[in-house]
Amino acid sequence: MNVLSKTLCALGLCGLLLSMPAARADPVEGSFYTETTCEYAGWAFEIVLTKYRYTGGQWTVVSRTTTYAESCPPLEP
Numbered sequence: 001m002n003v004l005s006k007t008l009c010a011l012g013l014c015g016l017l018l019s020m021p022a023a024r025a026d027p028v029e030g031s032f033y034t035e036t037t038c039e040y041a042g043w044a045f046e047i048v049l050t051k052y053r054y055t056g057g058q059w060t061v062v063s064r065t066t067t068y069a070e071s072c073p074p075l076e077p
Helices: 003-010
Strands: 032-040 045-055 058-069
Touching: none
Parallel strands: none
Antiparallel strands: 032 045, 045 058
């Protein structure tokens, strides 16, 4: 989790801007990138796992899975 993410979570704004696919130098066609976000949905934390694939010069969403929990899991940087 980066400094901005930690700050937002400390302010109760988890998930507002946890991460986006980062700009990477010349990604390999067909490579994958996965991100996890966690944000409070008013009654529980919504945890979203999004998987991207690099095709045609851009990152496209391959799958998105949503689950709910009482707290956010530790998010990897």
